[in-house]
Amino acid sequence: MQESASLWVGLGRVIKQAVLAATGAPWVAELVHTLAGVVGILSIILLSALVLVYLERKVCAWMQMRLGPNRLGPFGMFQTIADIIKLMTKEDIQPAQVSPVMWGLAPILLFMAAMTTYAVIPFDAGVIFADLNIGIFFFVAVGSQATLPMLMAGWSSNNKYAMLGGMRTVAQMISYEIPLVFSLLGVVMITGSMKMSDIVKAQEGLWFIVTQPIAFLVYLIASVAETNRTPFDLVEAESELVAGPFTEYSGMRWAYFFLAEYAFMVGASCIAATLFLGGWNGPFLPGWIWFFIKVAAMIFLFMWFRWTFPRIRVDQLMSFGWKVLLPLSIVNVVVTGIGLWLFFPLV
Amino acid sequence: MFGIGLIKGLSVTLRRCFSKPNTVEYPEQRLPVGPMFRGGTLDLNQEKCIACSLCALACPNNAIELATEKTESGKKALTLYRHHMPVCLFCNYCVEACPTQAIHWTQDYEMSSLTYDEQIIDCMAAKGGAR
Amino acid sequence: MNQAMIETGVVESTPATLLADLQELRDNASYRFDRLLDVTAVDRGETLELVYRLHSLQTNRDLVVKASIDPAKPEIVSVSGLWEAALFGEREVQDMFGVVFTGHPDPRPLLAPEDGFGFFPLRKNYKLPGRSGQQAGR
């Protein structure tokens, strides 16, 4: 199956061989191959942000009986490009009272964290930047690094709204990280591996959403919270905190936050598709298209939530996370353990 | 209880997602302004006007500036008729006050301009839409 | 202050007895005016007339209590201890008429800017200035 795999693997191999033939040095070929992967991931992030901003607007508009962007290009598709040009040409304003180093570093660090998570996402059989044997662990660990830049942004902005937003980030991310991890644990227990490719292979027959529905639900809710989207967008909370940690940012710096946010959303969708929806498995179509469809469905779900639900309050967020989600995910782990012990007793 | 309301909400937005949008694409499509439309600028019919200045008297906010003079035949005639649009309340009092129905609203509602002075409409010079 | 006066709907009071009168109107079981709907003032030239509009939810009856003060020395006791509604109402009167309400816990300007208008707009001696410059209509 891996041999029949997609054109992406082939493309990588061709690049590698071409460079090897040209330079004759295997390490150069390896380097170029890796760089190609980095470029690939970067372009995925940037392109997906580009498309998602457009889609978000369109979906939002449709749900609100509006048309959405429709002026620039066919169906308004170039609207986002115009926005990017606008953001890039904007003046870089740094408020006088900010702590410059931290304030400048925060958006970059956040984007880096978002980008790094993509290393372990299997887009297709063999198309994974680093198929670590601790893949999920890596994702969780790197994903949770988003807390720090957000707090940095909030604190260094020297703005009370931003500060409140930064504080909320920490509280929210820590609270929801735990149920998130526990929900992933069920899958790991069944497959007995944290390696992404193993997990996907384990789902060739049955997707884990069938065997682990509670885990999927918990993951869904926790990942909405992790990606700061309604109903858990307390960090930004437009009607309360103006824009949370991003209040003092403008232009390209703000765009970094924006990009990271979408990157996290796509990342969370990718993990959901990998762990619960069978990854690249699917009949007829090539694996990467299946993966793409599943991710798109997840993203639509996220958008659907956002444009339907009101925002939850801070104390409700906390009590929901600790009193509902966490017990639920622990119960799931226990039930999974008992099930495994009953049906697949350890030898 | 828990979850039903959320799902109902989701169903509403999903249904709307596939229904016809309610918006009008403004510069190309325009909604009719309605038969009683009050807005735009004052359209003065100088033949009908008897320069009685009742409109200026009726105006709550002194938005109409007019001046008259006696003609040779002893009748009053307009020399100046200005509609100060920025202070206009669009209350229709002037139109109602006019004994000869000499003033009407133009059907134009795109009234923005670059300078303040452009907003002061000389109704004697303009025919129909003032700009 | 008696029943017959209250039937008429308007009661005259004096600055000195205002607080006691209003307290009586609020607490006396036969009146029970539990709401202060509005506080305002009218500039009558020689006097400045303060108008307290009371209402009773129990009897659904209205009462206006008036008290006149000297516009040159505009000072009257605050009734905000009786009804919290006076907190805002009196501050508005203070901005508009320059009345000093003694005992008001928070006498900052409410509708006026933080340092006041510099004049008292609703007094009769303040004339509305005409529009300036280009806006001049009639």
Next chain:
Amino acid sequence: MAQLKLEHNGVTACGTELYLLNMGPQHPSTHGVLRVLLELDGETVVQATPVMGYLHRGLEKLAEARTYPQFIPYTDRLDYVSSMCNNLAYCQTVEKLIGAEVPERAEYIRVIMAELNRIASHMLFIGATALDLGGMSGMMYTFRDREYILDLFNLASGSRLTYSYVRIGGVMNDISPEFIELLRKFLADLPGMLTEYDNLINGNEIFQARLKGVSIVPVGRLISQGVTGPVLRASGIDYDLRVKKPYGIYNRFQFAVPTGSVGDNWERYLMRVLEISESAKIIAQALENLPEGPVMAKIAKVIKPPVGEVYHANETPRGELGFHIVSDGSTKPYRLHIRRPTFYNLGCVNALCQGVKIADVAAVLAVLDPCMGEADA
């Protein structure tokens, strides 16, 4: 900012420090240009001080320089989302002063318009509340439906927001058969709209959880603060001027006044939702009994009321809107005072906000439904 002196000693029981947060006048969730100074302990509000006056236009002084009919357009600009109700309150005050009779048909049209405006205002309220709680789509739905009412008003008066439709002695002009037909269609569609709000907004558990049990204040405090309208009724006080002191022809209609029992934000919200269907009932009854005839009484062109004083109040969507006119016998009011419901309702912001989270400040401001054009006069 940090150097601002705190009124309390600045240190709370937990050893945390209080700080000031300036919410507004430009903030996404303060309707209009209200500014609220929040004294916070972490996320919890210790003290909330509303600061207003940013929209003060001196309407009461302007009135002294206008004749009686000329002030009607200014009442539009008080509470600009319920102009009809303001027009009605003002015109009825002047009619009371000059002792004018209003033709039957005009009375019915006035009731129809005022209640339609109440529905429009409450629709805006529902949408704005949903928006303040983060549910962005809700607002679009209610605005879509409010648009139908604005179209109706446009048909009748030629304006969509500042109607000046109700005049002293009657109404501006008669309503057309087309208007009545469209109105009947709207009334038929209204239950569907309300069901949609129910499904999307009211029925949502998150929405309910956000509002239920939040900022309950003893009813005595609200009475003392002069709070009127739905905010007061939510605390169980059955006081609606349309019933308790019927003005116009309101005593001819059968309708219920929804009252709450707990007095939390949820009931303050619910009052408006329930009032929409009650208003629809009134409109249906008025349409049924709409008589033929003139819509304007014979009123002198120049209105010269007798010397005297008059106060008249109406129940607008926000509460008791009263006009107090002192006449000196001339064509212009000697003194005109407006008892604005929003102005006094904002007095309870502090009471409602104490002890809630920042997020609920937005909710409190939403359910008070302030309109700063009115509060600031």
